[in-house]
Amino acid sequence: RKEVEQDPGPFNVPEGATVAFNCTYSNSASQSFFWYRQDCRKEPKLLMSVYSSGNEDGRFTAQLNRASQYISLLIRDSKLSDSATYLCVVRKGGGGNKLTFGTGTQLKVEL
């Protein structure tokens, strides 16, 4: 079983749609959680950290359920520029700094 699992997609949605991505992680020792965005042939860029209380940044909302080991990302009013691969990322605590990445969910926003 992969440490971080995501539906690879692609999710093809019209502009203005709301889309949700889910992610599950297997290591209960994971303490930090992130969503990164990766454009084709580019480096990953941090979209947002994910907190247990849930957090929002503009059109993006992230949720974490520690009991279920489940992370979600909601994108409202999607734009063409949101088209990218969204990477679910976890980091184990205890001084370990390495990030464990999911394989990503591809989003295509269309006119």
Added chain:
Amino acid sequence: NAGVMQNPRHLVRRRGQEARLRCSPMKGHSHVYWYRQLPEEGLKFMVYLQKENIIDESGMPKERFSAEFPKEGPSILRIQQVVRGDSAAYFCASSPPSGDETQYFGPGTRLLVL
């Protein structure tokens, strides 16, 4: 403030040659991480270094791969006797010494082994 810099951006090597990938962290950052992304796969952690120290190399292949982060100069990921399976994008990330541990990624080096 310049971001993480990597060079070369593209590197072509023949089987059996050596590949040297360089990474200069963001200014003020003393932690460097190397990740590898094979075609159609997610990023995989390779090694975590601080100045002159390897902190975690649990993701490094046992042979042919080595990494260093000297007191002066960039971090180097070295691959000896490259094979076709080494073809991948190699990303470097850096983070500050303490507090915010967010990792910021460089543009990557795309290695192609012929």
